[in-house]
Amino acid sequence: MTPTSHKHRCNMIPTKPTFAALPFELNSDGDQRLCGIEIEFAGPTEMETGNLIAQEFGGTVVDGGDHSVTVTDTRFGDIEVELDISLRKREDLPFLKEGLDAMRGLIPVEVVTPPLSRAQLEEFNSICDGLRRIGAMGSRSGVLLGFGVHVNPEVVSPDHRFTLDTITAYAMLETWLRQKEQVDTTRRVMPFIDAWPKDLISDLAKNDYDSLADLMRMASRHIQSRNLSLDLLPLFKHAEPDLFAELFDIHDKTAARPTFHFRLPDSRIDEADWSLRQPWQLWRQVELVAANEHLLAALRDAWRTHDAAWFERKSVWIKTIDALLQDHDVKAEV
Template sequence: MTCQDADAYRFPPLPIETNAQGAARRVGVEVEFSGLSERRAASILQETFGGELDDSNPHQLFVRGGALGDLEVELDTVLGKTGMGAESQSRLKDLLRGLVPVEIVTEPLLPDQVALFDTVMPVLREAGASGSRDGVFLGFGVHLNAEVVAPADPHTMRTIRAFALLDPVLRAEKGIDVTRRVLPFVTSWPRALVDLLIEEKPDRLAALIDLIDPYVRSRNHALDLLPLLKHARPKLFEASYPDEQSTTARPAFHFRLPDSRINEPGWSLREPWEMWRTVEEVAASDRLERLEEEWTERKRAHGVLRRDSAWVRVASDILSRDDA
């Protein structure tokens, strides 16, 4: 599919399409894979979207000024934060090629631009890109950075609560690769934290930081809130996470889908897009209250929800009744 073909389909908009300033909300995308070098991936992006190739760093390339603005292609993002010298980093990255993913990172995009970016997925697949299911220990994923309406907007806190209740449902219904579940990249929030979120319903990010502090000590969760917290409450963030140096502040949810299926025919970014859109749709409707009531009632009756599978059946039934 070419750039011109992108008009043939659209990604459905998020339920709240604009931010508090009235501008269209944007979503950044990160896609990880192996099987291609950084240069080959960057060349494909340039051929598809245009722009100029900046290859001054062989492990961190940019395609600048194309149809989607600037696109970054890099091998891993952690090694550059270790204090290791550039030459040593380069040698280590060469040794780790195939285990460390190549990652494409976009600027924040409009929904139609995300659809346009999706047109390069089959091109990368045909060129040899491999996803997480090609190896047991391949920790590759797809991340969406969805701009919040505003840090203080009620939809922000409702979305966090909706995700807490829907995370096991999304994992089950979308068949998240079981091998990814054993890797420490995208763990679920502890059940005790979900209980607190539903019981206390914090209405401000400052209160949320106090609530999650004992339970969330890293970014390795399916919904990474640390970039948003650092953006909205920098002083409180620094007090709670003084050693967290890898977090970049931004006014966005960081949804870390624990599966990159780029090598599978028919796979599309539409899948993670719809997963996140489901979370926001629940947050924007009374279905959130129904899910919370059901969670609270079952916890009151049984003391604890012992199995994710039991909650998945209950929550899926609530969602399917509305969809019928």
């Protein structure tokens, strides 16, 4: 990471920290857990966005061609800005064949940060105001703008009990998280943030897994796509590359990394009262549950009862989660 220049130190305005700590702040090596952020939006071009980032955080804008720029040597390291190239290869979205430039506004520009500390995330959060100033539009600005924010928190370690419990906690909370986020209609119908399969949730509620490899074997029976609200495949590939190749026939490029890939939150970049704190708090709620052994056990028991009912209603399960979070005093502000 490039040291902060004297000029930038002088221009920094102290802000009250709003990114509350996660339950486990350190990884298994004793280093601070880092988290990358990806923000999608329409409006500003890649170059306009890159120039804004350089103005806010220093660095040099380098045009990579092919609708991408890199802002090198910012206070946080290199930040990528690109028209979402992952969409170009999708055959199930025929409107993209009209061309990326012609469809600008429907295809998001995406800002991708390197792994950041919690203090750096707090500082980077100011980009939301800057993007609003130059006309960025989020998910709820139009019928077809299904844009998201991805949160990539580093795991403590792949086989750590907390990592395994976090996966189970997410399974228990996913329906509740969707309701709290009020996910944009377009994003719900597009094939990017599908709900976790019910059988996967039930398996995690009924069974304990002592290693990520064992959990992977189970998960491979239920998922064969990255397009889920929490994508575990980058973590799986990082932790057990040989087993990953054996279990998962994934055609999409999957970059191995020691992180969760939380894709659920909407990008609401154009809303004045919204910031990256919202997706952070959604994820923090998952980890707070994972860190509470008694609450997690209660949720698993409640799911087993819910799952066995003849008539299951999501609204009933959401109320059950609300009550248990309240009873155990483990409710994050989301």
